[in-house]
Amino acid sequence: VFAVDVFLSDINGPRGGNDKRALICVQLAGRHSVKVERTHADLYSAVSSAARQVRGAAKRSLRKRARLEKAMLRELRQCPADLQTS
Numbered sequence: 001v002f003a004v005d006v007f008l009s010d011i012n013g014p015r016g017g018n019d020k021r022a023l024i025c026v027q028l029a030g031r032h033s034v035k036v037e038r039t040h041a042d043l044y045s046a047v048s049s050a051a052r053q054v055r056g057a058a059k060r061s062l063r064k065r066a067r068l069e070k071a072m073l074r075e076l077r078q079c080p081a082d083l084q085t086s
Contacts, residue, residue, distance in 0.1 A: 002027040002028060002029055003026075003027040004024065004025070004026050004027070005024070005025040005027075006022065006023070006024050006025075006047070007021075007022070007023040007024075007025075008020070008021070008022055008023075008043065008047070009021045009023075010043075011039070018039055018040055018041045019039070019041070020039065020040055020041065020042065020043040020046050021037065021038070021039045021046065022037070022038050022039075022040075022043070022046040022047045022049075022050040023035065023036070023037045023050070024036050024037075024047075024050045024051060024054045026054055026057075026058050028058065028061060028062065030065070032061055032065065034054055034057045034058050034061055035054075036050045036053045036054040036057060037050065038050040038053065
């Protein structure tokens with residue numbers, strides 16, 4: 001994880017309702033980023049929900065990237081026979 005930014009806001013001020021917003025932006029290595037926004041009546045609930053969601057999304061993104069890197073390495077190892085003798 002390169003950076004984490006958390007933005008909190010009260011959408012409609014003192015009027016109440018589901019208006020507390022939490023936006024979490026996670027910057028991963030290699031210019032990948034994950035952003036999650038949650039709105040709830042309770043600010044702590046909005047932050048907690050957004051944190052759980054962004055954690056899962058970041059894990060999925062990192063796993064996908066690792067799978068792609070492994071696949072690229074596998075392709076490089078399966079070099080044609082004529083190139084291996086050079």
